[in-house]
Amino acid sequence: GAVVSQHPSRVICKSGTSVKIECRSLDFQATTMFWYRQFPKQSLMLMATSNEGSKATYEQGVEKDKFLINHASLTLSTLTVTSAHPEDSSFYICSARVASGGARSYNEQFFGPGTRLTVL
Amino acid sequence: ILNVEQSPQSLHVQEGDSTNFTCSFPSSNFYALHWYRWETAKSPEALFVMTLNGDEKKKGRISATLNTKEGYSYLYIKGSQPEDSATYLCAFQWTNAGKSTFGDGTTLTVKP
Numbered sequence: 001g002a003v004v005s006q007h008p009s010r011v012i013c014k015s016g017t018s019v020k021i022e023c024r025s026l027d028f029q030a031t032t033m034f035w036y037r038q039f040p041k042q043s044l045m046l047m048a049t050s051n052e053g054s055k056a057t058y059e060q061g062v063e064k065d066k067f068l069i070n071h072a073s074l075t076l077s078t079l080t081v082t083s084a085h086p087e088d089s090s091f092y093i094c095s096a097r098v099a100s101g102g103a104r105s106y107n108e109q110f111f112g113p114g115t116r117l118t119v120l
Numbered sequence: 121i122l123n124v125e126q127s128p129q130s131l132h133v134q135e136g137d138s139t140n141f142t143c144s145f146p147s148s149n150f151y152a153l154h155w156y157r158w159e160t161a162k163s164p165e166a167l168f169v170m171t172l173n174g175d176e177k178k179k180g181r182i183s184a185t186l187n188t189k190e191g192y193s194y195l196y197i198k199g200s201q202p203e204d205s206a207t208y209l210c211a212f213q214w215t216n217a218g219k220s221t222f223g224d225g226t227t228l229t230v231k232p
Contacts, residue, residue, distance in 0.1 A: 045222075108161075109154070
């Protein structure tokens with residue numbers, strides 16, 4: 001159990017296009033999902049917290065109009081990189097936090113496998 | 121800026137060796153400390169969530185300890201196997217909403 005899927009796993013796009021990345025919790029409900037970005041040889045950097053039914057909260061320095069997050073259900077959050085440019089090329093990974101009151105520990109987060117975005 | 125440091129950055133050991141790595145984190149605003157194992161092309165796998173000073177957790181040959189007062193956690197692997205080869209990440213959770221700051225990871229390579 002506790003599987004999180006992410007789609008697509010890899011995407012190459014032209015500069016100026018928008019790319020949508022989906023994060024799904026497959027066997028549990030997640031009121032909160034997190035989006036991270038990883039640059040080469042660096043650690044995972046938290047971009048934003050996605051809460052079901054409400055607006056995402058973004059970390060300092062992350063442009064909310066550039067990285068649109070939608071958390072429409074308890075099992076799906078999407079990250080859309082709008083008007084992508086080469087500097088947006090990176091590894092994006094999501095994690096899902098179990099809903100409180102469930103059988104699993106409240107603090108546990110489960111990660112997707114990540115999406116490698118390359119903008120030409 | 122929350123500073124979470126892991127050492128060493130990489131480690132090469134022989135099969136059967138025991139090894140340990142360190143995660144250092146701020147000693148204030150502590151909520152939880154997470155350890156993950158991340159194999160190439162897979163999702164990071166949660167190993168432990170530790171919340172109390174003095175916590176010790178064990179899963180098979182892997183164990184971890186936590187000292188929140190001095191801001192460090194150790195991860196131990198007893199009798200390393202090639203399948204233990206992965207990057208081990210620690211994450212310092214500083215809010216009950218789950219926000220975490222990650223270290224850069226320790227990459228372990230176990231040679232047969």
